[in-house]
Structures are given as C-alpha cells and as structure tokens.
Amino acid sequence: AQLSMPFGAVAAVWFVQHMTRSEAADLGGPIDIVVLLGVAVAGAVGLAILVYTVESLIWPPERDA
Secondary structure (H helix, E strand, O other): OOOOHHHHHHHHHHHHHHHOOOOHHHOOOHHHHHHHHHHHHHHHHHHHHHHHHHHHHHOOOOOOO
C-alpha cells in the first residue's frame, strides 16, 4: 500500500484541479500551497485505506483456531 500512496496524492490533486478547472499556475499564495498539500495527503491516505481494505477482502487474514 505504500507504493500506492503517491498515486493517490497525484490523483487527488489532479481531480481537484480538473473539477475546479485550474492549473498549477493558478496557485496564488501560501494558503493555496497548504490546501494543495492537504488534498495530496488526503488522497494518499484515502488510497492507502482503500488498498488495505480491498486486500483484506481478497486475502482475509488467517484466524487462529
């Protein structure tokens, strides 16, 4: 799941920029950078959670009898 985190970050930033029809050149100040980093972190964590969840559904952990 650690390898998927950069993809989640990039996908989240791309999604936000696509939905708002903006580009990196539209960043206007420090708060924009902070918000963009927050979006990237949220996307990375969200994709990691999704990967771990799907992985546990496909290959459930073994239970001790």
